[in-house]
Amino acid sequence: MVADFGLGALAITFVTALYAVFAAIYGARRNLLAWVESARLAMLITFPLMAAAAFSLIFLVLNNSFEMRYVFEVSSRSMPVYLKITALWGGQAGSLLLWGLVMAGFAAAVTLRKWERDRDLLPWVIAVCMATLAFFAGLTLFSANPFERIWELASGERLGAVFAPAGARLITLADGNGLNPLLRHPGMVFHPPALYLGFVSFVIPFAFAIATLAAGRRDDRWIRATRRWTLAGWLFLSLGLLLGSRWAYDVLGWGGYWGWDPSEVASLWPWLTATALLHSVVIQERRGMFKNWNMFLVIATYLLALLATFEIRSGLLTSVHAFGASNIGTPFLVFLGVVLVGSVGLWLARWGLLRSEGQLTSFVSREALFLLNNLLFMGLLVICLWGVHYPIISDLFTGNVVTVGAAFYEQATAPLLVLMLLLLGVCPLMAWGVGNLRRLGMLILVPVGGALVITAAAALLAQITLFGALLGIWLAAFAGLAILIEYGRGVAAHRRRTGLSLPLAFWKLAGHNRRRYGGAIVHLGVVLMALGVIGIEMFQSQTQARLNQGDSVVLSGYTLTYEKIDFFETQENTAVAQATIRVYRDGNDLGEIHPRRELFFDTMQATTIPGVRSTLQDDLYAQMLDFDESAATFKLYHNPLVAWLWIGGIVFILGTVVAVLPSQPRKDEVSGK
Amino acid sequence: MRRIIWSAIFGLLLALTLPGGPVAAQSAERERLQEPQPTPSRAVSDDEVNAIARDLYCPICEGIPLDACTTQACADWREIIRGQLAEGWSKEMIQEYFRSRYGDRVLAVPPNPLVFIIPAVLIALAAVLFGLALWRTRKPLAALPAPPADETSDDPYAARLEEELKKRLQGK
Numbered sequence: 089m090v091a092d093f094g095l096g097a098l099a100i101t102f103v104t105a106l107y108a109v110f111a112a113i114y115g116a117r118r119n120l121l122a123w124v125e126s127a128r129l130a131m132l133i134t135f136p137l138m139a140a141a142a143f144s145l146i147f148l149v150l151n152n153s154f155e156m157r158y159v160f161e162v163s164s165r166s167m168p169v170y171l172k173i174t175a176l177w178g179g180q181a182g183s184l185l186l187w188g189l190v191m192a193g194f195a196a197a198v199t200l201r202k203w204e205r206d207r208d209l210l211p212w213v214i215a216v217c218m219a220t221l222a223f224f225a226g227l228t229l230f231s232a233n234p235f236e237r238i239w240e241l242a243s244g245e246r247l248g249a250v251f252a253p254a255g256a257r258l259i260t261l262a263d264g265n266g267l268n269p270l271l272r273h274p275g276m277v278f279h280p281p282a283l284y285l286g287f288v289s290f291v292i293p294f295a296f297a298i299a300t301l302a303a304g305r306r307d308d309r310w311i312r313a314t315r316r317w318t319l320a321g322w323l324f325l326s327l328g329l330l331l332g333s334r335w336a337y338d339v340l341g342w343g344g345y346w347g348w349d350p351s352e353v354a355s356l357w358p359w360l361t362a363t364a365l366l367h368s369v370v371i372q373e374r375r376g377m378f379k380n381w382n383m384f385l386v387i388a389t390y391l392l393a394l395l396a397t398f399e400i401r402s403g404l405l406t407s408v409h410a411f412g413a414s415n416i417g418t419p420f421l422v423f424l425g426v427v428l429v430g431s432v433g434l435w436l437a438r439w440g441l442l443r444s445e446g447q448l449t450s451f452v453s454r455e456a457l458f459l460l461n462n463l464l465f466m467g468l469l470v471i472c473l474w475g476v477h478y479p480i481i482s483d484l485f486t487g488n489v490v491t492v493g494a495a496f497y498e499q500a501t502a503p504l505l506v507l508m509l510l511l512l513g514v515c516p517l518m519a520w521g522v523g524n525l526r527r528l529g530m531l532i533l534v535p536v537g538g539a540l541v542i543t544a545a546a547a548l549l550a551q552i553t554l555f556g557a558l559l560g561i562w563l564a565a566f567a568g569l570a571i572l573i574e575y576g577r578g579v580a581a582h583r584r585r586t587g588l589s590l591p592l593a594f595w596k597l598a599g600h601n602r603r604r605y606g607g608a609i610v611h612l613g614v615v616l617m618a619l620g621v622i623g624i625e626m627f628q629s630q631t632q633a634r635l636n637q638g639d640s641v642v643l644s645g646y647t648l649t650y651e652k653i654d655f656f657e658t659q660e661n662t663a664v665a666q667a668t669i670r671v672y673r674d675g676n677d678l679g680e681i682h683p684r685r686e687l688f689f690d691t692m693q694a695t696t697i698p699g700v701r702s703t704l705q706d707d708l709y710a711q712m713l714d715f716d717e718s719a720a721t722f723k724l725y726h727n728p729l730v731a732w733l734w735i736g737g738i739v740f741i742l743g744t745v746v747a748v749l750p751s752q753p754r755k756d757e758v759s760g761k
Numbered sequence: 762m763r764r765i766i767w768s769a770i771f772g773l774l775l776a777l778t779l780p781g782g783p784v785a786a787q788s789a790e791r792e793r794l795q796e797p798q799p800t801p802s803r804a805v806s807d808d809e810v811n812a813i814a815r816d817l818y819c820p821i822c823e824g825i826p827l828d829a830c831t832t833q834a835c836a837d838w839r840e841i842i843r844g845q846l847a848e849g850w851s852k853e854m855i856q857e858y859f860r861s862r863y864g865d866r867v868l869a870v871p872p873n874p875l876v877f878i879i880p881a882v883l884i885a886l887a888a889v890l891f892g893l894a895l896w897r898t899r900k901p902l903a904a905l906p907a908p909p910a911d912e913t914s915d916d917p918y919a920a921r922l923e924e925e926l927k928k929r930l931q932g933k
Contacts, residue, residue, distance in 0.1 A: 349824045381894075448895055456895070463891050467884040474880045478871065491818045492876070493826065493869035500880060632807035696831060713831070721807075 091156060094144025095235040095250065098185070101137040101192070102229055104130050105222035109215050116211035116302075124211045128199050131214050134221055135196035138189040145182060145234050149175045155260040157248030158182060158234040164266030164690040166661035171267060174276045177284070178267045180401060180416070181234035186281070187397070188224040190288040195221060198292055206309055212299030213292075220291050223423050231416045266690040272660075275335030279328055283355060286325025287393040290358060292317040294390035297383055298431060301438045311372055311382060316748060318369075318386075322362045323744040329355060330737040337730075339697060345624070345733060348494040350405040353472045354396035360472065361389040364465035367458050374520065375455060376445030380435075381462075383442055387431045394424055405476065452523035457515045464508050471500045498625075506563060509618060512611050513567035516574035535573060539565035560622040568615040575608050598746055606747025613743055616736030623706075623729025632713070634721045644726035646708060647672040651680075653715060663687045667712050667720055671701055683712040683722065704731050805846040810839050813846070813855055816869045826869070 108130035115123030148156050149163045149172045162178040177183040195217040203210050228234065236248040239256035246259070267276075293314035300310040332352070333345045346352065365385040372382050399405045402417035448455055475492045482490050517531040542565040543558055552558060575597075582600075583593045598605040633641045635650040642648075651668045658664060666684035670677065681699035688694070701708040709725040814827035819838055822830045827838055838859070845855050859867040870876065 347824065451895070459891060459895065463888055466887050470880050470883045470887070474876075474883075478876055482871065482873075489820075489864055489866040490871040490873075491823075491866045491869060492871065493818060493824075495816065495869040496871075496876065499870070500877065630808070630811070632811055634807075723811075 090144050090147050090151075091153070091235045091237065094141045094148070095233075097137045097140035097144065098225060098229055098235070101134050101141065101188070102222060102225040104134055104137065105218040105225060108134070108218040109222060112211040112214035112218070116208075116215075124214070127211065127214045127218075131195050131218055132199045134218070135189075135192040138185075138192040138221075138225070142176060142185055142189045145185060146173055146176055149173070152264075153260075154262065154264050155237050155258055156234075157236040157238050160238060160261055160264045162264070162267055164264040164661075166659075166690060167266060167272070168660060170274075170277060171272055174271075174280075175267055177280045178271055178276070179234075181228060181232040181236075183280070183284075184224060184228045184232055184401070184416070185234055186284055187288060188221060188228060190281075190284050191217070191221045191224060191291060194289055194292055198295075201313075206313060208303045208305070209296060209299035209310070209313075212302040213295040216295035216298050217291060223419075227416055227419060231419060263690065266688065269686070269688045269691060269693045269695045270339065272688075272695075273335060273339050275331060275338070279331040279335055281328075282324050282331060283328030286321050286323075286328050287355075287358065287397060289317060289321030289324060290362065290389045290393050293321070293386050294431070297386040298434065301383070301434045301441065304438065304441060306441055308372065308376075308379075311369055311379075314386070315369055316750075318362055318365060318389075319744070319748045322359070322366060323741070323748055325355070325359050325362065326744060327741055329359065330741065333737075334734060338700075339695070345730070348475070348497040350476045351396075351400045353476050353497070354399055354405065356472050357392035357396055357469060358389045360465050360469045361385050361392055364462045364469075365389060367461050367465075371455050371458055375448070377448065377455075378459075379442035379444060380439060383435055387435060391424070391428055391431070394427065398424055399476070404480070450522040452518070452525055452528070454515060454518045454520045454523070457511060457518055461508070461511055461515070464504050464511065467504045468501060471497065471504075475500070506559070509560075509563040509567050509615075512614060513563070513570040516570050516608070516611075531573075532570075535566050535569035538569045539563075554626060557622060557626040560618065560626070564615050564618045564622065567618075568612065571608050571611050571615065575605065578605070602749055603747050606743050606745075606749075609743025609746055610740050611743075613736045613738070613740030616732050616739055618736070620730050620733025620736060623732065624727045627728040628725060630723065630725045632721065632723045634719055636719045641722075641724065643708075643724050644706075645673060646678075646726065648708070648710070648722075648724060650720060650722070653720060658686075661689045663689070665712070665715055667699070667710075667715065667722070669699065669710055669722070671708060681708060681710050683710040685712055685715070702731055705729070707731065803847050805843045809846055810843050813842050813852055814839055816852075817856065817859060817867050818869060820863050820866055 108127045111123045111130065112127035115121065115125075115127060145158070149159050150169065152159070152163070152165055154160045158179060158181050159175075162175040162182065163172055167175070175182065177186045195214075198213065198217065233250055236250050238246055238259055238261065239249055239253055240246050240259045241253060242255045247253070247256075249256075252258070296310045296314045296317075329352075332355075336347065337345045340347070362385075365382060368378055368382055368385065371377050372379055398417075398420045402420055404417070450456065475497055478492050479490050482488050513535060514528075514532065517535075518528055539562050543562040546552060546561050547558060552561070578597050579590070579593050582588065582597045583590065586593065586596075588596060598609070629644050631641060631643050635641060637650055637652055640647050640649040649670045649672065651670050654664075654666045654668070656664055656666070664684055664686050666682050669681050669683070671679060671681060679701060681701045683699035684697050686695050686697060696711055696713070698709050698711045700710075705728070707725075707727040707730045709727055711723040711725075713721040713723055715721070811828040814835075817827040817838075818825070819827055819830060819832075819835050821834055822832055825835075827835050842855055845858065850858075856868065865871055
């Protein structure tokens with residue numbers, strides 16, 4: 089019953105979305121506003137419809153409806169309620185349904201904005217959004233339907249189908265397979281939806297961009313209308329990536345935070361183009377330049393979000409993120425091809441529409457550095473696209489199966505990341521318009537010198553001799569100081585003008601030019617994250633040891649003693665073996681860490697959950713590889729500074745939130761130049 | 762200019778597919794390597810094994826380095842490495858051993874230098890294009906070649922029509 093309701097809602101969404109595409113284009117072509125309005129209302133209604141379909145599925149999971157194939161595959165009776173809800177995105181069909189739901193939500197939100205000045209864009213925005221939704225709803229309906237029931241044929245064979253095959257009878261299984269144990273983690277609640285929100289929200293800027301091209305407008309309204317959408321999408325995507333990173337650190341247990349797994353790299357593609365866009369938009373706003381480039385970035389971001397979804401979901405990329413091979417590949421590829429040809433074709437046809445109005449006054453200017461930043465992001469994109477596709481190209485052309493592992497990405501991206509950190513420091517000190525090298529030289533002296541002092545101090549205190557590490561520390565210190573100096577100058581100017589106290593001026597300044605100072609906070613977050621990355625990448629030490637109870641091992645000055653192992657069962661139907669390792673340093677007891685292994689009875693799969701002791705200085709990270717009554721094998725990592733990666737991540741997200749909130753600009757606002 | 766760029770790209774892609782290319786160059790050496798003896802002649806620590814395993818990938822657990830993989834197959838591989846280290850094998854010999862049996866996929870970075878050259882060339886190309894675009898806009902606009910004819914923008918009648926349409930749409 090509920091399944092039929094959900095299926096019906098999904099089918100009506102599909103038809104409604106198709107109708108909206110038709111009505112919007114027809115209305116725009118014939119200039120019939122009633123049709124456009126009808127399309128708008130159709131777009132609005134798709135959200136409650138998709139929500140009904142998604143809630144039906146969640147209801148079926150919560151209700152242990154094991155006559156449903158999807159519920160059987162991703163849920164089980166013993167799973168706690170919060171995990172059952174996350175089962176909505178724990179499998180292929182459900183995750184496509186979520187994609188559609190988020191798409192419909194964004195589309196509904198966009199219908200409610202003020203359209204007065206952009207009436208001519210509306211029909212095309214509707215057409216793009218609803219064509220995308222129709223595709224995803226159609227894919228869910230025809231290729232990966234979560235509302236399939238389990239049928240038993242006369243031959244005894246069982247299969248999943250929406251409608252009863254001839255002579256088959258419906259069967260209800262006693263219990264489900266349960267979610268993949270690696271996904272049973274609180275990270276499952278936030279990481280996938282955040283990524284979906286990020287990916288899908290790029291549809292809206294794309295829709296506005298296409299609408300601008302289709303309507304033949306020359307003004308910059310589209311970029312203003314979509315700037316905040318892009319930033320919001322970027323916020324969610326960044327959040328999703330960070331949460332995934334933390335999840336990997338907490339659960340996957342290889343002592344790392346980013347494995348350069350193909351799916352991780354694929355989710356970086358749209359993030360990289362969106363980041364480039366957020367920077368180059370500023371040049372369009374200030375100088376009327378690079379409009380065609382921005383159009384390209386908007387289109388590319390959407391296409392890359394689609395491409396990443398396609399490659400991960402179709403089973404082309406195998407990783408911890410994929411649900412295995414599927415039959416959505418062909419329709420997805422066709423859709424991708426149509427979008428690619430349509431959008432790029434339209435863009436090229438309207439090339440003249442977006443010709444630059446302004447010109448670059450000097451290569452020594454902040455504008456020029458913004459463009460250099462774009463180049464660096466494009467460089468990273470090239471590496472990330474190449475790294476993921478090289479194995480496919482190699483297999484296709486030579487039959488030679490290869491792996492592109494973390495080592496490739498680390499080597500290839502390192503020079504670009506170094507340049508980017510340098511740029512992060514130079515940029516805030518450079519003037520807009522025409523920069524003055526002498527002035528820049530004077531301004532840059534303080535952060536350059538300060539960073540040298542910090543690096544020298546770090547080298548002496550921590551006895552660092554590694555050149556790469558010293559360079560990294562200098563770069564991070566330089567960029568951090570430059571950002572703080574820039575913000576400090578803004579605060580000082582603001583205080584002179586308003587007479588506010590220092591903390592208040594500090595706080596208010598961010599409120600007045602949110603995008604600018606939000607950006608500064610984001611950059612500060614990047615610098616802190618860089619510190620964490622330098623710490624774990626360059627100074628991580630590890631050891632593996634088989635210890636009897638009472639034995640100790642020494643790692644980076646810490647003494648780790650294996651004390652005991654406990655066995656117990658949890659309510660979630662798992663058997664847990666949990667070790668206790670006591671940590672000492674210089675004879676002082678610093679507490680315990682608890683690496684453990686869990687065996688899930690429903691799937692008979694085991695996971696290895698590391699035990700971590702985290703401080704601002706370093707993390708001790710222990711993984712239990714195997715065990716018996718008397719002894720256990722541990723893999724132990726010492727990860728210096730890694731906490732700063734997460735602190736930096738939080739600062740990064742806070743900065744983005746500051747930037748995405750609407751500014752309250754005032755006439756007397758100090759631009760802080 | 763454009764043609765040169767495209768032929769360069771295609772040339773590089775073609776080089777990937779050549780049978781005698783870098784892919785096949787080292788295969789001759791593979792035959793010389795022998796099976797390791799299973800009985801270690803010295804004690805080899807897990808850390809020594811992991812230092813080698815870190816840069817290898819097994820063909821089953823795609824995307825997970827051999828030192829971090831928890832499957833039995835990978836544990837067996839690590840034991841093979843332990844045996845080889847005990848026999849005094851070098852890191853290169855061990856990598857070559859696995860490569861000769863399971864192909865290039867066991868290496869963290871494909872042995873073909875093009876895997877680095879192609880993205881480097883593409884990035885250099887992008888840098889040149891960016892530079893050219895910047896240089897062009899830096900000149901006074903009058904010095905630019907006349908923009909190509911475009912019926913949507915250059916026809917005054919069409920422009921007026923568009924304007925009218927826009928007004929009607931806006932005014933409902």
